[in-house]
Amino acid sequence: xxxxxxxxxxxxxxxxxxxxxxxxxxxxxxxxxxxxxxxxxxxxxxxxxxxxxxxxxxxxxxxxxxxxxxxxxxxxxxxxxxxxxxxxxxxxxxxxxxxxxxxxxxxxxxxxxxxxxxxxxxxxxxxxxxxxxxxxxxxxxxxxxxxxxxxxxxxxxxxxxxxxxxxxxxxxxxxxxxxxxxxxxxxxxxxxxxxxxxxxxxxxxxxxxxxxxxxxxxxxxxxxxxxxxxxxxxxxxxxxxxxxxxxxxxxxxxxxxxxxxxxxxxxxxxxxxxxxxxxxxxxxxxxxxxxxxxxxxxxxxxxxxxxxxxxxxxxxxxxxxxxxxxxxxxxxxxxxxxxxxxxxxxxxxxxxxxxxxxxxxxxxxxxxxxxxxxxxxxxxxxxxxxxxxxxxxxxxxxxxxxxxxxxxxxxxxxx
Amino acid sequence: xxxxxxxxxxxxxxxxxxxxxxxxxxxxxxxxxxxxxxxxxxxxxxxxxxxxxxxxxxxxxxxxxxxxxxxxxxxxxxxxxxxxxxxxxxxxxxxxxxxxxxxxxxxxxxxxxxxxxxxxxxxxxxxxxxxxxxxxxxxxxxxxxxxxxxxxxxxxxxxxxxxxxxxxxxxxxxxxxxxxxxxxxxxxxxxxxxxxxxxxxxxxxxxxxxxxxxxxxxxxxxxxxxxxxxxxxxxxxxxxxxxxxxxxxxxxxxxxxxxxxxxxxxxxxxxxxxxxxxxxxxxxxxxxxxxxxxxxxxxxxxxxxxxxxxxxxxxxxxxxxxxxxxxxxxxxxxxxxxxxxxxxxxxxxxxxxxxxxxxxxxxxxxxxxxxxxxxxxxxxxxxxxxxxxxxxxxxxxxxxxxxxxxxxxxxxxxx
Numbered sequence: 001x002x003x004x005x006x007x008x009x010x011x012x013x014x015x016x017x018x019x020x021x022x023x024x025x026x027x028x029x030x031x032x033x034x035x036x037x038x039x040x041x042x043x044x045x046x047x048x049x050x051x052x053x054x055x056x057x058x059x060x061x062x063x064x065x066x067x068x069x070x071x072x073x074x075x076x077x078x079x080x081x082x083x084x085x086x087x088x089x090x091x092x093x094x095x096x097x098x099x100x101x102x103x104x105x106x107x108x109x110x111x112x113x114x115x116x117x118x119x120x121x122x123x124x125x126x127x128x129x130x131x132x133x134x135x136x137x138x139x140x141x142x143x144x145x146x147x148x149x150x151x152x153x154x155x156x157x158x159x160x161x162x163x164x165x166x167x168x169x170x171x172x173x174x175x176x177x178x179x180x181x182x183x184x185x186x187x188x189x190x191x192x193x194x195x196x197x198x199x200x201x202x203x204x205x206x207x208x209x210x211x212x213x214x215x216x217x218x219x220x221x222x223x224x225x226x227x228x229x230x231x232x233x234x235x236x237x238x239x240x241x242x243x244x245x246x247x248x249x250x251x252x253x254x255x256x257x258x259x260x261x262x263x264x265x266x267x268x269x270x271x272x273x274x275x276x277x278x279x280x281x282x283x284x285x286x287x288x289x290x291x292x293x294x295x296x297x298x299x300x301x302x303x304x305x306x307x308x309x310x311x312x313x314x315x316x317x318x319x320x321x322x323x324x325x326x327x328x329x330x331x332x333x334x335x336x337x338x339x340x341x342x343x344x345x346x347x348x349x350x351x352x353x354x355x356x357x358x359x360x361x362x363x364x365x366x367x368x369x370x371x372x373x374x375x376x377x378x379x380x381x382x383x384x385x386x387x388x389x390x391x392x393x394x395x396x397x398x399x400x401x402x403x404x405x406x407x408x409x410x411x412x413x414x415x
Numbered sequence: 416x417x418x419x420x421x422x423x424x425x426x427x428x429x430x431x432x433x434x435x436x437x438x439x440x441x442x443x444x445x446x447x448x449x450x451x452x453x454x455x456x457x458x459x460x461x462x463x464x465x466x467x468x469x470x471x472x473x474x475x476x477x478x479x480x481x482x483x484x485x486x487x488x489x490x491x492x493x494x495x496x497x498x499x500x501x502x503x504x505x506x507x508x509x510x511x512x513x514x515x516x517x518x519x520x521x522x523x524x525x526x527x528x529x530x531x532x533x534x535x536x537x538x539x540x541x542x543x544x545x546x547x548x549x550x551x552x553x554x555x556x557x558x559x560x561x562x563x564x565x566x567x568x569x570x571x572x573x574x575x576x577x578x579x580x581x582x583x584x585x586x587x588x589x590x591x592x593x594x595x596x597x598x599x600x601x602x603x604x605x606x607x608x609x610x611x612x613x614x615x616x617x618x619x620x621x622x623x624x625x626x627x628x629x630x631x632x633x634x635x636x637x638x639x640x641x642x643x644x645x646x647x648x649x650x651x652x653x654x655x656x657x658x659x660x661x662x663x664x665x666x667x668x669x670x671x672x673x674x675x676x677x678x679x680x681x682x683x684x685x686x687x688x689x690x691x692x693x694x695x696x697x698x699x700x701x702x703x704x705x706x707x708x709x710x711x712x713x714x715x716x717x718x719x720x721x722x723x724x725x726x727x728x729x730x731x732x733x734x735x736x737x738x739x740x741x742x743x744x745x746x747x748x749x750x751x752x753x754x755x756x757x758x759x760x761x762x763x764x765x766x767x768x769x770x771x772x773x774x775x776x777x778x779x780x781x782x783x784x785x786x787x788x789x790x791x792x793x794x795x796x797x798x799x800x801x802x803x804x805x806x807x808x809x810x811x812x813x814x815x816x817x818x819x820x821x822x823x824x825x826x827x828x829x830x
Contacts, residue, residue, distance in 0.1 A: 013586050013589050041591075042589075042591040071585070167716060167813070168710055168714060170488035171487065171488045171713065174428050174488050176461060176494065200812070203812065204815055205817075292707065294707070295583055298586065299586040300582055301585075302578055305811055386811040395797055396574055397581065397615070397618065398581050398582070400581065400618055400619055402619070
């Protein structure tokens with residue numbers, strides 16, 4: 001008898017996570033052993049609350065999948081739900097619900113924290129001797145998942161950042177007065193997103209001239225000295241800084257006193273850019289402006305890179321194939337074979353190698369000055385931002401694909 | 416003998432102002448009476464300091480003009496220079512420089528403040544009996560210039576805003592917890608840009624549900640009451656607010672104590688969104704986030720509307736034709752003939768009808784509630800955001816057209 005598949009999305013949005021969902025659905029529809037495809041709205045949390053949609057019914061047309069692929073954020077919604085360490089009653093509840101829906105395959109698209117959920121469920125079902133295959137599909141704009149050359153979602157975010165920094169550099173250079181523009185970029189602990197601003201450099205006067213990653217302790221006096229030296233020869237300076245910059249003693253450069261830590265214990269950050277804006281103004285009195293690229297870094301589907309969406313979709317397809325072939329407790333992965341031509345292959349890795357680990361920018365890709373990246377970083381980034389995605393628009397504006405929230409009950413309980 | 420043309424850009428950048436420059440150059444190259452085309456770098460201020468480039472030499476290929484058209488910000492640079500009231504020695508200096516460069520046509524692309532410069536120079540040359548034709552080409556993302564159905568630059572900014580609000584709305588709806596997202600949009604006194612967020616409304620759950628323009632005094636208690644009522648039926652609320660919101664007593668909702676007033680006496684604003692974020696958090700304790708769209712509103716050439724760039728270019732061409740036909744002291748204008756099909760025609764208006772006047776959103780286009788716009792506003796906005804612009808990219812990233820700063824001396828002084 002066919003067994004059904006449950007797919008969910010979890011963690012923070014990216015421009016590519018719906019492409020992974022489209023890939024899962026496409027491969028599951030084609031798979032001979034898979035019956036219906038259920039979607040968990042708001043991840044495992046929503047699933048436990050009965051928010052399940054029948055994607056087999058919703059995504060009927062090929063164009064639906066194409067439109068879903070190009071839609072930003074998470075069409076199934078998300079959650080920040082952390083499974084407790086087993087044993088706990090929730091595992092038995094999940095098992096009963098899986099039985100009711102006939103779930104034999106559980107696919108979860110998410111980042112580090114979501115992979116923890118996949119690993120726990122995989123271990124649980126193994127411990128109770130049930131063949132429920134739990135496979136993770138990676139995503140995170142932060143690019144900090146291990147076992148992957150790069151994470152789906154990162155390439156699109158990098159393309160947005162490089163494009164935005166180019167346009168901001170053009171904007172900041174229009175007046176014939178010395179100026180400093182500080183662009184604050186996402187990335188709490190890993191500097192990949194901030195590093196991607198380097199791709200703007202050939203476009204407009206060498207901006208960003210300075211790039212500060214969270215991997216390097218930030219020294220305000222050294223920063224001001226560097227800025228002063230550079231301002232002697234360049235009128236307009238653009239500085240790319242990570243939101244997660246820390247001082248030598250480990251304190252964040254700026255913390256937002258209003259925002260509480262999230263449910264995973266991450267403290268919320270805001271204001272590295274604004275903080276540095278004040279610092280520069282106080283010291284030099286020059287024209288200075290901080291720009292926070294903000295949520296568009298992960299949401300700007302209109303600048304998604306085709307390379308990114310293609311890979312995200314393929315990782316979703318591969319997860320279905322891995323589950324179909326009996327794998328569980330794994331995450332699909334992607335390895336780079338070469339830069340020229342750009343080639344990758346796909347595989348999977350055991351989740352114990354993945355969950356709750358972070359991959360930071362390697363030291364050798366950070367310039368010895370501590371305020372730039374190396375040529376190797378540029379070579380790494382270039383292939384990830386390429387390619388136009390077909391955009392679904394009406395009258396010049398995007399038309400996202402919305403999955404209707406028509407919740408279905410488990411087949412046995414419908415009667 | 417042919418007389419030469421001088422063109423400059425002034426005021427704040429837009430995504431369309433280089434399209435106007437391309438239009439001026441295209442029409443001037445084709446005009447039988449116009450000799451060389453000079454560009455004033457950093458506007459009249461730069462011209463007085465000798466920063467003049469020979470655009471006839473720089474923009475030789477047809478593709479140069481296409482690339483210039485799609486480049487954000489101001490390829491000639493800008494200034495915030497205000498001509499003193501005549502008589503003043505600077506007028507005589509300008510006259511001598513115009514003689515040296517053989518300038519018979521002065522075209523200035525800018526907003527209200529720039530049109531003041533054009534008007535003063537036109538009146539000055541008339542007063543000294545010289546035939547120097549001074550014509551303004553309008554631009555401003557704020558859409559507040561009189562005598563125009565809409566300003567070049569506004570349509571592209573509106574397209575960016577509507578796209579960004581759609582993507583932010585998708586992003587803000589992923590979690591199953593009540594949330595309020597406040598999007599702060601540019602526009603000091605006129606609410607056109609904030610109003611354009613309404614174009615996002617059909618895309619994602621009706622967001623933005625609330626739209627607050629600076630034309631309506633802002634009542635914080637009424638706002639909180641409206642928010643509370645709406646939150647009973649809608650989980651995720653997106654509120655579009657103008658940076659220029661003011662209280663009933665005329666004070667801005669939030670002022671940035673760090674930023675000085677600019678040279679035209681405008682006080683710098685920042686933080687209406689952040690202010691409201693704090694207000695909502697204090698009252699409701701719910702998840703709330705302020706997003707400032709920031710400088711990309713005027714710089715995001717990658718989302719420029721073709722309608723906007725076409726019209727901006729045409730207004731530049733018309734200015735050359737008007738000057739060629741003997742007009743001076745005028746600004747080129749655009750009038751809407753119909754919405755369906757969208758048709759405009761081009762003309763010009765005397766600058767005394769333009770300079771130092773602002774066009775605000777008419778009361779009848781603001782909903783009686785004071786927190787929305789009417790259908791007439793939507794009909795007005797729709798045609799302005801349409802059409803894709805050819806983007807000049809390399810490897811997925813924009814390649815702006817940079818005008819080399821090879822300054823030329825006036826022909827007589829070169830020897």
